[in-house]
Amino acid sequence: MSCPDAALSALPTEAAPVGLAVDVAAFALHAGELRVLLTRRGGSGPHAHTWALPGGFVQEREDLGTAALRVLRGETGLDLGPRHLEQFFTFGEPWRDPRGRVVSVGHLAVLPHGTVNAYPAQAGPHTQGAAWLSAHDPPALAFDHALILGRAIKRLQLRLEYADLAPEFLPDTFTLPELQTVHEAVLGRTLDKRNFRKRVLAQGQLHPAGERRSGVGRPALLYRRATLENEGTP
Amino acid sequence: MSCPDAALSALPTEAAPVGLAVDVAAFALHAGELRVLLTRRGGSGPHAHTWALPGGFVQEREDLGTAALRVLRGETGLDLGPRHLEQFFTFGEPWRDPRGRVVSVGHLAVLPHGTVNAYPAQAGPHTQGAAWLSAHDPPALAFDHALILGRAIKRLQLRLEYADLAPEFLPDTFTLPELQTVHEAVLGRTLDKRNFRKRVLAQGQLHPAGERRSGVGRPALLYRRATLENEGTP
DNA sequence: ACAAAAGTGTTTCTATTACACCCATGC
DNA sequence: GCATGGGTGTAATAGAAACACTTTTGT
Numbered sequence: 359m360s361c362p363d364a365a366l367s368a369l370p371t372e373a374a375p376v377g378l379a380v381d382v383a384a385f386a387l388h389a390g391e392l393r394v395l396l397t398r399r400g401g402s403g404p405h406a407h408t409w410a411l412p413g414g415f416v417q418e419r420e421d422l423g424t425a426a427l428r429v430l431r432g433e434t435g436l437d438l439g440p441r442h443l444e445q446f447f448t449f450g451e452p453w454r455d456p457r458g459r460v461v462s463v464g465h466l467a468v469l470p471h472g473t474v475n476a477y478p479a480q481a482g483p484h485t486q487g488a489a490w491l492s493a494h495d496p497p498a499l500a501f502d503h504a505l506i507l508g509r510a511i512k513r514l515q516l517r518l519e520y521a522d523l524a525p526e527f528l529p530d531t532f533t534l535p536e537l538q539t540v541h542e543a544v545l546g547r548t549l550d551k552r553n554f555r556k557r558v559l560a561q562g563q564l565h566p567a568g569e570r571r572s573g574v575g576r577p578a579l580l581y582r583r584a585t586l587e588n589e590g591t592p
Numbered sequence: 593m594s595c596p597d598a599a600l601s602a603l604p605t606e607a608a609p610v611g612l613a614v615d616v617a618a619f620a621l622h623a624g625e626l627r628v629l630l631t632r633r634g635g636s637g638p639h640a641h642t643w644a645l646p647g648g649f650v651q652e653r654e655d656l657g658t659a660a661l662r663v664l665r666g667e668t669g670l671d672l673g674p675r676h677l678e679q680f681f682t683f684g685e686p687w688r689d690p691r692g693r694v695v696s697v698g699h700l701a702v703l704p705h706g707t708v709n710a711y712p713a714q715a716g717p718h719t720q721g722a723a724w725l726s727a728h729d730p731p732a733l734a735f736d737h738a739l740i741l742g743r744a745i746k747r748l749q750l751r752l753e754y755a756d757l758a759p760e761f762l763p764d765t766f767t768l769p770e771l772q773t774v775h776e777a778v779l780g781r782t783l784d785k786r787n788f789r790k791r792v793l794a795q796g797q798l799h800p801a802g803e804r805r806s807g808v809g810r811p812a813l814l815y816r817r818a819t820l821e822n823e824g825t826p
Numbered sequence: 827a828c829a830a831a832a833g834t835g836t837t838t839c840t841a842t843t844a845c846a847c848c849c850a851t852g853c
Numbered sequence: 854g855c856a857t858g859g860g861t862g863t864a865a866t867a868g869a870a871a872c873a874c875t876t877t878t879g880t
Binding site for chain 1: 603604607609610611612649654655656679681692
C-alpha cells in the first residue's frame with residue numbers, strides 16, 4: 359500500500375502530503391558534563407554512518423509526544439517514562455531531508471543522573487549504535503540536526519532559569535552541590551556556591567529530606583522537590 | 593489526483609500521511625486594546641460559520657513561514673510584508689481536526705497600528721468574512737483555536753519582556769506614550785509612566801527622531817528604533 | 827484660564843554580586 | 854591530623870517599584 363490515504367480521505371486536495379517526524383534531544387549529565395543521546399545512522403538511508411538525533415516518523419493516530427517517546431525507545435532502548443519531555447521548535451525547510459518533504463517537530467527530554475551508565479550504547483534496529491556525547495561540543499550531525507541541537511540547548515538553558523527544570527537531571531532526593539553541578543553543566547559556566555544556595559532556597563521549592571548521604575568529606579543534606587502535599591511541613 | 597505522492601516517493605513506508613497546516617494569530621492594536629484577526633468559516637467544512645484563526649495547508653515546496661504569509665493573504669487580504677512572524681508551537685493532537693490527521697504549526701504575527709482600520713473585514717474565497725476582535729476576550733473559536741490563541745498571547749507577552757517586540761505594533765517613528773499603550777494592551781495592565789520611560793530609555797535602543805507630533809495637549813517627542821547605522825548619532 | 831496630555835526625580839526596597847573562612851567526615 | 858568536600862554571612866551594587874507635580878500646547 360503505497361498510498362495509505364485513509365486518514366486523509368476527508369481532507370481537501372490542497373493538503374499536500376508531507377512526512378511528519380519527531381526528533382528528540384535527550385539530555386543527561388555525566389562527569390559534570392552535559393551529554394546528549396545520539397545514534398549512528400545505518401548504512402542504507404541518507405547520511406549513512408553519521409551521528410544524528412534519535413528521530414522518526416509520527417504514526418497515524420499518534421500524539422507528537424507519544425511519537426517522541428516511541429522513537430526514542432525504538433532507536434536507543436531508552437524508556438523515558440514520566441520524565442520531562444517538551445516540544446521546542448518545528449523545522450520545516452522544504453529540502454532539509456533529501457528524501458522529500460519532511461517536517462520535524464523537535465523535542466527536548468531530560469534524564470536523571472546515572473542514565474548515561476545505565477544505557478551506555480544500545481543500538482536500535484535501524485541504527486549502528488547509540489552513545490551519550492558532549493552536547494556543547496558534538497560530532498558532525500546528519501541533516502540539520504546541529505541546528506536542532508543548538509536550539510534544544512538554548513531552550514534547556516531558558517528552562518533552567520525560568521522554570522525549575524534542573525531537578526529533572528537528578529534522582530528524587532539530591533544535595534545542593536549536585537543541583538549546582540546541573541546548573542553549571544547546562545549553562546557552561548561556574549557559579550558561586552553561596553549565592554546559588556541562597557537563590558534556590560529562597561524559592562521555597564526545596565524541602566529538606568532529613569537524611570544525609572555519605573561519601574568523602576562532609577556529608578551533604580538531602581533535599582526533595584516541593585510538592586503540594588508536603589508544602590506545609592516545617 | 594487523489595494520491596499525490598511524488599514528494600513522498602522516497603520516504604519510508606512508516607511515514608504516515610498527515611496534513612500539515614499553519615494557523616496564524618495576527619495581532620494589532622485598536623483603541624488601546626489588543627485585537628486578533630479572525631475569519632468566519634464558510635458553510636461547507638467543519639465548524640461552519642464559527643470564528644477561527646486564519647489557517648490552511650502547507651504546499652509541497654513551501655516553507656512554513658511562507659505558508660503562513662500566503663494563508664493570511666488568501667483568507668484575509670492582509671499582506672504581512674517584512675513584519676514580525678514567528679512560529680510558537682505545533683499542535684498535533686490526533687483528533688483536533690474531524691476531517692483526519694492534521695498537524696498545525698502555530699504562528700504569531702504583529703501588525704502596526706492603523707492596520708485595523710486599513711483592513712476592516714476583507715473576506716477570502718473560503719471564508720464569510722474577517723474581523724479584528726478582542727484578543728483577551730475572543731468569541732467561541734473553531735477546532736482548538738482557543739488554545740492556540742491563548743498560547744500565542746502568552747508568547748507575545750514573553751517577547752515583549754525579553755525582546756523589544758513592542759515597536760512592531762507601531763509605525764516607524766512613535767512616541768513613548770504610544771509605546772506604553774502597546775505594553776499595557778498586551779500585558780493587560782497599566783504601567784507607571786515614569787518607570788516605563790526610565791526602563792525603555794535605559795536600554796539605549798531608542799533614538800529621538802527630533803520632530804514632534806501635534807494633537808491635543810502637549811506634543812510628544814518622536815523616537816525611532818535604534819539601528820546599526822544611526823547607533824553612534826548623539 | 828483651563829483642559830489635556832507630556833514630561834520629570836527621589837526614595838525605598840529587593841535582588842544580585844563579590845568575597846573567605848569554619849565544619850563534618852573518612853582515612 | 855589532614856585531605857576532602859559541605860556549609861555559612863555580610864557589604865556593595867544594580868534594578869524595580871512607589872509616588873506627585875510642572876510643562877507645553879490648543880481652545
